[in-house]
Amino acid sequence: MKRESHFVLRGRRRDQSSKDTNGLSSAEMESLESICEAVLPPLSPQSDSDEHVDIFWQSSASQSSVPHQVAEILVKRAIIEALILIRVILWMLATRLGTLLLCGSLCITDTWPFINNFSNISLEKREKIVQKWLQHRFLTPIRLAFLYIKVLCVWVFFSQVDENGENPTWKAIGYDVSAEEKKASSFENKERPLDKGMVEAMYETNSSLPLSLSQKGLKVVTDAKSNVLRIKCDAVVIGSGCGGGVAAAVLASSGLKVLVLEKGNYFTAMDYSSLEGPSMDELYESGGTMASVDGNMAILAGSTVGGGSAINWSASIRTPEYVLKEWAEKHKLSMFWGSEYVSAMDLVCERIGVTDKCSMEGLQNQALRKGCENLGLQVDYVPRNSSKHHHCGFCNYGCRQGDKQGTQTTWLVDAVNHGAVILTGCKAERFVLQNNEGRKYGRKKKCLGVMAKSLRNHIKWRVQVEATVTISAAGALLTPPLMISSGLKNKNIGKNLHLHPVLMAWGYFPDSVSDLQGKCYEGGIITSVHKVLSGDSKVRAIVETPALGPGAFASLFPWVSGQGFKETMLKYSRTVHFITIIKDKGSGEVKKEGRVRYHLDEDDKENLKAGLKQALRILIGAGAIEVGTHQSNGQRIKCGGTSENDVKEFLDSIYVAGGPLSLQEKWTLCSSAHQMGSCRMGVSEEGSAVDEKGQSWEAARLFVCDASLLPTAIGVNPMITIQSTAYCIAKRITESLRME
Known part of the structure; x- marks a missing residue:
C-alpha cells in the first residue's frame, strides 16, 4: 500500500501570540526577542541593493515566529543545565537589577528609573553588550547562553520555510532549492523498496500493530493485562544504519528471521524535500541541534531508516592500511589484517556502487x-557510493535523485527480500538479561532480547522482543547508554569515544x-x-x-x-x-x-x-x-x-x-559528523567493551555491530569501515549459531 508522504511538510508559520506553547514566561520571551533583534537587527538598505536584498537588510530575527521557535527548540532539545542557565539569564535580563549585573553601565540612563531592563535598552547598546559578553574571559556561562541563542536564532531565521517551502531571505543570499524539486519529479510514482518488510508505527493503531507484525511472518503474542506486545524472532537488530543495515542483510540471508527496530521514520527519494529546516528535524538526532555538554562540539548524527548512510556526504573511503596495521598489531585484532577484512571491503564497495571518479565538480x-x-x-x-555523474549537493537532506546508495536502498532491501521486518518509530529501552546458569558461553549473563517502546503516542503497547541473538547497532552515541541502562558494568562502555x-x-x-x-x-x-x-x-x-x-x-x-x-x-x-x-x-x-x-x-x-x-x-x-x-x-x-x-x-x-x-x-x-569507538572491541575485558566477535564480555548473545566497535579513530570518512566491520561481525555471528 502506498503511503501518503509524511515528510514533505513545507514548514509552518507560527502566530506571535502563541506564547504559552513554548514553555518560557512572557518576561523570558521579551528578553529572548530582544537578544534575537540584537543578533540580526533591522538595518537601512544599501544604496545599490535590489528589492530582495533591501528586504533582507530591513528584516529582523525578532520578527515573525523566530523567537518562539527558538524557545520551543530550547525547551525540547537543550540539555537541562543549558536550559536552566538560559532561563535564569533571560529572567535576570527582564529585571533592572539583573540587567545591571549582566550588562553594567550600558543599561544606565539619566532619566527615571535610571536603570533599564535589557529589552528597553537601545538596539545599538544591546549590540555592544552582546559583543562584551563574547569578548569577556570570565563571563563564560553568559557566553555559552548567548552562543546557544545565537545558533538557534540564525538557524531558525535562515532555515524555516512557509507552507510553500520558501524562506524570504533565500533570494537575497542566492540560495535556491527549486532545481532539486524538478530533478525529483520522476520519483513520484516509484515503489517504496522496503514496503514488503516495513511496519511503520505512525500508520498503526494499538489493534492493528500486532496484526501487521504477524502478517510479516513474526510470532506475536499480546498480553493485554500487562500491556506487553511480545514478538519472537531469531535476531533483533537495533538500528538500521551502516552497521545495522549490513547486519540485518547478512543474518536474514543466512535464513534467520530478523526484526530491525528503528526509532526514526522511513523515507524514499520522493519523500525528501531538500529543505534544510524540515529535513534536519526529521532525519537527524535531536533535529541536528546536538552538542557536547560543555558546548564545545556540535554533533551531527542520522536518525532515520538508513541512519547516517541516508544523510551522509557519500564519501566511501576504504580503511587506511596504517589504521588496519595498528588495529592488528597494537590491538591484536586479527580480523583487520588479512583477506577476511579486505574481501569485506571489496564486497561492501560493490554492493553500494562505489565509483572512483566524478564527471563534474561543484x-x-x-x-x-x-x-x-x-x-x-x-x-x-x-x-562515492553513487554514479560518477552524481551532482547532488543536497544529499545531507536525503538524496532526491535516488543516486546515493545508503543502506535503505541496498542492504536493507536485501534483508527484507529474505524475510526481515523493519519496525519504525520504535525505540529500544533496555536489553532483557538474565543470569547465565553454569556460565554457558562463558558469560555471567545471557541476553534474551530487548524491551522497546513506540514513539507514537497513540500506540500504548510496551514491546518485548524475544530473540536468539540481540544486536545493538544504534551508533556510537546511543549503543553505550543502552547497554549501561540495561545494567552492564564494563568500565569501557561509553568511553574511548572518538x-x-x-x-x-x-x-x-x-x-x-x-x-x-x-x-x-x-x-x-x-x-x-x-x-x-x-x-x-x-x-x-x-x-x-x-x-x-x-x-x-x-x-x-x-x-x-x-x-x-x-x-x-x-x-x-x-x-x-x-x-x-x-x-x-x-x-x-x-x-x-x-x-x-x-x-x-x-x-x-x-x-x-x-x-x-x-x-x-x-x-x-x-x-x-x-x-x-x-x-x-x-x-x-x-x-x-x-x-x-x-x-x-x-x-x-x-x-x-x-x-x-x-x-x-x-x-x-x-x-x-563521525562518532566511533565508544564500545570498542578488543582481546580482553580490561581494555574493551566487547570481544573480537562483537559480543559483550558480560552478556552472552548480546552483540554490538556499529561504529562504536572501532578500536580507534580512523581519520577518514568511516562508512566503508563501519559496513565492512559489520559484515565481518555478522558473518561470525551466523557461523557461531550454525555450529551450535
Whole structure:
C-alpha cells in the first residue's frame, strides 16, 4: 500500500501570540526577542541593493515566529543545565537589577528609573553588550547562553520555510532549492523498496500493530493485562544504519528471521524535500541541534531508516592500511589484517556502487582542486557510493535523485527480500538479561532480547522482543547508554569515544573575479580530498569540503556584529568552506543518552592547526579575495595585494583553543559528523567493551555491530569501515549459531 508522504511538510508559520506553547514566561520571551533583534537587527538598505536584498537588510530575527521557535527548540532539545542557565539569564535580563549585573553601565540612563531592563535598552547598546559578553574571559556561562541563542536564532531565521517551502531571505543570499524539486519529479510514482518488510508505527493503531507484525511472518503474542506486545524472532537488530543495515542483510540471508527496530521514520527519494529546516528535524538526532555538554562540539548524527548512510556526504573511503596495521598489531585484532577484512571491503564497495571518479565538480571542490594544483599539492578524487555523474549537493537532506546508495536502498532491501521486518518509530529501552546458569558461553549473563517502546503516542503497547541473538547497532552515541541502562558494568562502555573533530576555513570567491563556476551548495558534496602530511609523510589531517545550507552556515559562522553578519550572509552562495579532519588521539565519553563529554588532546590541537593552515593556503591559492576561520573574533584577511609577510603573520596567528567555556577571549567551535569507538572491541575485558566477535564480555548473545566497535579513530570518512566491520561481525555471528 502506498503511503501518503509524511515528510514533505513545507514548514509552518507560527502566530506571535502563541506564547504559552513554548514553555518560557512572557518576561523570558521579551528578553529572548530582544537578544534575537540584537543578533540580526533591522538595518537601512544599501544604496545599490535590489528589492530582495533591501528586504533582507530591513528584516529582523525578532520578527515573525523566530523567537518562539527558538524557545520551543530550547525547551525540547537543550540539555537541562543549558536550559536552566538560559532561563535564569533571560529572567535576570527582564529585571533592572539583573540587567545591571549582566550588562553594567550600558543599561544606565539619566532619566527615571535610571536603570533599564535589557529589552528597553537601545538596539545599538544591546549590540555592544552582546559583543562584551563574547569578548569577556570570565563571563563564560553568559557566553555559552548567548552562543546557544545565537545558533538557534540564525538557524531558525535562515532555515524555516512557509507552507510553500520558501524562506524570504533565500533570494537575497542566492540560495535556491527549486532545481532539486524538478530533478525529483520522476520519483513520484516509484515503489517504496522496503514496503514488503516495513511496519511503520505512525500508520498503526494499538489493534492493528500486532496484526501487521504477524502478517510479516513474526510470532506475536499480546498480553493485554500487562500491556506487553511480545514478538519472537531469531535476531533483533537495533538500528538500521551502516552497521545495522549490513547486519540485518547478512543474518536474514543466512535464513534467520530478523526484526530491525528503528526509532526514526522511513523515507524514499520522493519523500525528501531538500529543505534544510524540515529535513534536519526529521532525519537527524535531536533535529541536528546536538552538542557536547560543555558546548564545545556540535554533533551531527542520522536518525532515520538508513541512519547516517541516508544523510551522509557519500564519501566511501576504504580503511587506511596504517589504521588496519595498528588495529592488528597494537590491538591484536586479527580480523583487520588479512583477506577476511579486505574481501569485506571489496564486497561492501560493490554492493553500494562505489565509483572512483566524478564527471563534474561543484564550486567548493573546484576551489580545493585548483588551489592544490596551483600550490603543487596532491589532490585526489573521493570515491562515492553513487554514479560518477552524481551532482547532488543536497544529499545531507536525503538524496532526491535516488543516486546515493545508503543502506535503505541496498542492504536493507536485501534483508527484507529474505524475510526481515523493519519496525519504525520504535525505540529500544533496555536489553532483557538474565543470569547465565553454569556460565554457558562463558558469560555471567545471557541476553534474551530487548524491551522497546513506540514513539507514537497513540500506540500504548510496551514491546518485548524475544530473540536468539540481540544486536545493538544504534551508533556510537546511543549503543553505550543502552547497554549501561540495561545494567552492564564494563568500565569501557561509553568511553574511548572518538569524534573526528572538525574545524573550518572559508574563502570568498565573487563571480566578478573568479573563474570557478556555480554556488557553494551545488554539486557533489565531497569529490576531492587533500592529505596534510608531516615531515615523515604521516597523515596529520585531511582537507575536504562540507555541505552547509544557509541555516548551518549561519549557525557555525562567528558573530561579531549584526551588520557584519548580514554582510557575510549576502556572500553565502560564493563563500567556499573547507573542513579539516583529524584522526583524534584524545577521546571522550557518552554514558547517558544526549550527554557527550569530549576534550581535545594537545596533539590533536596541533594537527587541527596544521590542517586549518593548509586549508587557508589552498583557499588563497585558488584565488579567494578574502579568507578566514570560525574563530569567535571573526578572524580573516583580505588577499588582494596582501604581502607574503602579512599572509604568514595571519597563518601564524591560527590557533586551536577550547570552545565557548574556555577562559579565553577567542575560541573556536568544533564540529563532528563521525562518532566511533565508544564500545570498542578488543582481546580482553580490561581494555574493551566487547570481544573480537562483537559480543559483550558480560552478556552472552548480546552483540554490538556499529561504529562504536572501532578500536580507534580512523581519520577518514568511516562508512566503508563501519559496513565492512559489520559484515565481518555478522558473518561470525551466523557461523557461531550454525555450529551450535
